[in-house]
Amino acid sequence: MKNLLRKLPIEIYALVAPSILIFFGFLIWAINSVNQVTFVELFVKLNYMTAILANFELQTIFIFLWSLVGIYIIIYLIINLRNRVVKIPLAVSVIKSLMAVTIFSNVMSLTLGLSVTYLFYSVSGGRVLEFTLLIDKLERAIWGGLPALSLINFFSGTMVESIILYTYANLLLVFCPLIVMLAFLNKNIFxxxxxxxxxSCLIALPLFTVLPVISPDALYIAKVFKADNVNLPMPGDFKESKTFSSYKDFFHEIWISDDNSFYSVSSIPSLHAAWGLIILLGIFKIKKKILSAVFSIWFVFNTVGTFYSLQHYAIDTITGLVFGFAIFYLAGRLMDLETKYYKGEDWYCFFDFLGRFRVRHPTR
Structure with missing residues (x-):
């Protein structure tokens, strides 16, 4: 048993096992919640929440990797058979490693996605309103209002607004190609x-449970608490362009149900801000100047987009950046911890296999 435990990578202990435990914890909570929800409703809603944990994008990554590995294995076997050197065990190890990573990534994605959905359905509306008004009051005390409104009025209808909103809404379209690129450049950074x-998703879930806060959009525009006749402070006037309106409708479709029985309480800390910083830190560690410069510009637009879109308060964004930095550092320490016990085969050996086919330029 001890030898088996030493053969499991840190992802199993730090991610897969906790995500399964948290899932069952939220399942028990949902069963005992006043707001009862069926499994059918959960899975239907989870369909609309693919953006949360990159379910669609995650599948795209692995379809690409499986296709690439498949092509490389065929080339590899043809080359070896021509040389009359049969090394099938290596191909088998590569397939096993990619299969293992595919399985535990999808297990985490599904369990965390369902846990988030349970939370959004089961959380107490009274607690959500209490904490949201507290953050709203703090935001106004610090900035004298909602900072996003001034920016919206300044950039409304411009190309800058389109870039900000597109960057924010499509963060995962950047994250997924980046992950594949990192796989070729540096396995450890990947x-x-x-x-x-x-x-970040795993640790944020308990935080969202303890401090459930909805977005300014949900509070003031979607008015999820309008049935409770809650007196809200005036958010301030702002110019809503067609671009802003289309993104607003998109966010409402994902995060808020028509009857307001389901709404996102994942505002603080902002995972969008955290993910943006995690991506940037990964790029910085590669030490490629052009990539670092390009992604630094992208990072600014993504960060501003978190509160410009009214999906977060500015406070959420700041805490999200701090959270993202801490998580990236913690991920590095977990990998260091793995070196002290790990005695198994390399679960990520398929990246080394792909590396065999890189084009190498001769030294001049």
Whole structure:
């Protein structure tokens, strides 16, 4: 048994096992919640929440990797058979490693996605309103209002607004190609970034449970508490362009149900801000100047987009950045911890296999 435990990578202990435990914890909570919800409702809603944990994008990554590995294995076997050197065991190890990573990534994605859905359905509306008004009051005390409104009025209808909103709404379209790119450039940085992404979701879930806060959009525009006749402070006037309106409708479709029985309470800390910083830190560790410069610009737009879109308060964004930095650092320490016990085969050996086919330029 001890030898078996030493053969499991840190992802199993730090991500897969905790995500399964948290899932069952939220399942028990949902069963005993006043707001009863069926499994059918959960899975239907989870369909609309694919953006939360990159379910669609995650599948795209692995479809690409499986296709690439498949092509490389065929080439590899053809080359070896021509040389009359049969090395099938290596191909088998590569397939096993990619299969293992695919399985535990999908297990985490599904269990965390369902846990988030349970939380959004089961959380007490009274607690949500209490904490949201507290954060709203704190935001106004610090900034003298909602900072996003001034920016919206300034950039409304401009190309800058389109870039900000597109960057924010499509963060995962950047994250997924980046993950594949990191796989070719540096396996350890790939692992740290991948671990940090899931670890941020895992640790944020208890925080969202303790401090459930909805977005300014849900509070003031969607008015999820309008049936409770709650007196809200005036948010302030702002110009809503067609671009802003289309993104607003998109966010409402994902995060808020028509009858307001389901709404996102994942505002503080902002995972979007955290993920953006995790991506940037991964790029910085590669030490590629052009990539670092490009992603630094992207990072600014993504960070501003978190509160410009009214999906977060500015406070959420700041705490999200601090959270993201801490998570990326923690992911690195977990990988260091793995070196002290791990005695198994490399679960990520398929990246080394892909590396065999890189084009190498001769030294001049």
């Amino acid at each position: 692992r740290q970034t991948f671990i940090a992404f899931f670890l």
